[in-house]
Amino acid sequence: MRRAVPLLAALVLLAGCSRITGGSATAGDREPEPTRTTGAGSSEPTSPSKAPVDRPKKIDVAAVDPCATLTEAQRALFGATGEPRPGTATTYQSPTCNFSREDHRWGFRVTTVTTTGISWYTDGSFAVEPEHLEVGGFPAVLGRAPGDDEVCFLGVDVADGQMVDVQVSSFEDVPADELCRLAPQIAGAVVETIANK
Template sequence: MRRYLAPALCLALLTACTSTEGGAAAPRSSTTEATTSATTSASKATSPSSRPREINLDGKNPCDLMTAEQLAAIAPTTAPRPGTTDTFKSPNCSFNADGAFWRVTTVVTEGIDAWTSGKREGQPAAITPVAGFPAITVTLPTDQVLCNIAVDVADGQYLYTGFEVSEGFADKFPKPCDGARVVAEAVVQNLLK
């Protein structure tokens, strides 16, 4: 009888710890609950009805969305580098300064709900709106030098800014989320003109 009890017990334990859903196995913890709570509050904060108006990003060149004065207020930069993100299949522009890097992406392939619904990796958290437009930060707990902000400007589109500060330069630049917000505010200000 004991010979059959051990395999049966192992089978019962394996069955109890198995899920039919895909993804990484992880215990439900306070971090998971906090992320779920942040996602829920971020979802509520980004309903389309809370936008002051819609800003269509189609055809907007991200490299043209910050003025020379706005760039200089952050730091002297090298020439902007236009590109297209593989992740969003949308145009972006990268700006480099000695010790910092930031990017502006006009995401035209999905709405901000890609973050708030959990489709994309990252921890979304609702923040104070940017010029009245709902916004979230998107961070990774493992990356303390980078912060992204998504601003809900239209159905199926959002402005995405990222700001990264190199190690050893933290005293020369804003904190990553503060820097990403400065960039987002400047871009939205110019889009509203």
């Protein structure tokens, strides 16, 4: 039996943090990044007729340290007992943090993105199959890259042109469905932490 199964049972408390509405940590320094499919700039397009986004509040992540987006207790809940490792997500040119697990079966990274919003998941800039979610009351998009069963992406709309991006990666044959169940739970914990700061 997979050792991750008891973890998923322990995460049931966080399951209420997200709902479907339609639609890295690194092992061996593996840091898969999203791949742009267009040459367009990374800024979110603006339009005077664009409807306002329905979110509980605006969270400016420009000054948020991604390594501080999870408390020690939250990290322990996800088995991320290793020291968080800060870095820069080259795709977004934004700060990121890798969270590692002792068992190295899977890991995750959190990026505080200030260069684009979640429309990047749906406007053709990112080659993923998007699925609309709600995480902690915030609009979100879950993305699976076709043909890649080792990673699941999730972006949470926290402010205009900004998002919290969570990437969950497998290092020991963790199924993609499991990675994509974990992503909203991790994102829900992140949103809970930064919304209360």
